[in-house]
Amino acid sequence: MSTPSVKSLTPEIAPRRARKPARLHPLPLRIMHWINAIAIFIMIGSGWKIYNDDVILGWLHFPDWIVIGKWAQYGLQWHFFGMWIFGLNGIAYLAYGVATGRFRQKLFPIRLREIFATVGDALRFRLTHDDLAVYNAVQKILYLGVILVGILIVITGLCLWKPVQFSELAAVFHGFQVIRIIHFLCMAAIVAFILVHVTLALLVPQSFVAMITGGPTMRGAPALAAAPAPVAPTPDSSQ
Numbered sequence: 542m543s544t545p546s547v548k549s550l551t552p553e554i555a556p557r558r559a560r561k562p563a564r565l566h567p568l569p570l571r572i573m574h575w576i577n578a579i580a581i582f583i584m585i586g587s588g589w590k591i592y593n594d595d596v597i598l599g600w601l602h603f604p605d606w607i608v609i610g611k612w613a614q615y616g617l618q619w620h621f622f623g624m625w626i627f628g629l630n631g632i633a634y635l636a637y638g639v640a641t642g643r644f645r646q647k648l649f650p651i652r653l654r655e656i657f658a659t660v661g662d663a664l665r666f667r668l669t670h671d672d673l674a675v676y677n678a679v680q681k682i683l684y685l686g687v688i689l690v691g692i693l694i695v696i697t698g699l700c701l702w703k704p705v706q707f708s709e710l711a712a713v714f715h716g717f718q719v720i721r722i723i724h725f726l727c728m729a730a731i732v733a734f735i736l737v738h739v740t741l742a743l744l745v746p747q748s749f750v751a752m753i754t755g756g757p758t759m760r761g762a763p764a765l766a767a768a769p770a771p772v773a774p775t776p777d778s779s780q
Contacts, residue, residue, distance in 0.1 A: 565674055565756030573634045574752055583623030590616030597725055628695055648681045673748055687734045694727035
């Protein structure tokens, strides 16, 4: 007499999707990049208006058509508005870069031999940027440098904004006027970085497009996980 077949106790595993392939520039990074661009535009334009009210270099005065704010007080209000956007967005960017390991993957290591090779290629006009996912040594230094400058400009800005509340921090810089000069030089460094950054984006248009669309899919990222085959019931062949 045959025994009824017994169904397998192993449940069928439904097909499941893996996470989407990683893009060169994930969505959170792109959002923070463009927020930062707006914040820097506001802060530089309004900062130039504030500077014109109390110049550091007697020969330097920014024309009215490139500053933000009709009067210095308006410039201050715009500057404080941009400050909060820049500061909060910067904290989010640093946290994201550290938590996801993006800084470690993209910006390190920096080897001296690689720096000399990259500079040599640039001087001979042989510098290429075919792979957007890989930064050369000069790019790594520039990105790390502008991050450090951004941190320093926030610190000096806080000392200028609240010199009494941040008096101990301000004392590190040995005087209010020194803080102003450092803050101004940080602004100049950021402007120089922006000029280089925009120039390279125009020379390599795909890098600009990538910051809008997310860019190409990173190598080795699976598009869809293969679904395990369901376990069929096993008939009992015993008689």
